[in-house]
Amino acid sequence: MYRYLLMVVLAITLKSCIRFVNEPTEDDYEPVVMSRTDFENEVGVSDTQPLENPGKIYVYGKFLFVNEKNKGFHIYDNRYPNSPQKVKFLKAVGATDIAIKGEYFYVNQATDLITFHYIESLNSYTLTKRVRNVFPQKQSPGGFSKSVEENQIIVNWLKVTD
Template sequence: MRTINVLMPCIAFLLLESCCFYGDCEDDFDDDNTSFSIYDPVYLSRTDLEQSIDLVEPLQITNSGKIYVKDNLLFVNETRKGFHVFDNSNPENPIKIAFIKVPGSTDLAIRESMLYINQATDLIAARYNFNQNQLSVTKRVENAFPELLSPDGFYAYDVPANSIVVDWELKN
């Protein structure tokens, strides 16, 4: 019994000593090195984001993502930049048709001639006319998706008002 009476105050003292009562406790890790991304966010204003979708001349593929096939069309995602469009009538020799510029995009779904594209935080519906090589945005659902994370898993901080993160660049 005497051992318990001596042991209990010792345990209580050790537990209390582990708490910080004097204000000069040090954390076991350094916040500056562990809580910030090694990437800088790339922003677009809401207005620029909504006006950034465009059908342009074909571009070289540099950072491909997902691939989609619909009828005789082949779509190749250029990660967070847009989609390369190919005429895939002859799968052994696809022909570049156009590039659909959609900053912040990573995914696409297609139903009939309607393209459903994630553009950063928004979901857009666009009609693509293969024969006339025309694209028209028919609907936008704002903030349908969460904000884009950096490649190392962090959210942007101090995002300017009315701006959207559309990409991340490695810090110099």
């Protein structure tokens, strides 16, 4: 019995000392950085775009929101769930999450929290508020941080190719 317990403890100890090939290191990714001015200008609503790298999915009322990782949200009319219709693309570079309450869409845009007001009768989406630096800078997929200049924002991380 003690032999098996000793083997388990030894295996756990050794695993913590060994870096496996699949585990990312700090050098595996490089940040995509934008100036704050460019970052804030990369927000708006545009015509639909093709899905390329979808993330989280949200359903709210008649809408379906599909995150395009670090780019924004595809907005679909979901009144007929068997065939959702593309409506618009909510562009917010660095965005990965959304919360909705009533006519307001709250989006994390990398370090900032932005709010869009949706007026159904006009089918309009208007950026109404930006709260800067609510969130920390994005970390790499391996959980590493990178220092950037004061007016720069990390909007994504790209895998470094050999």
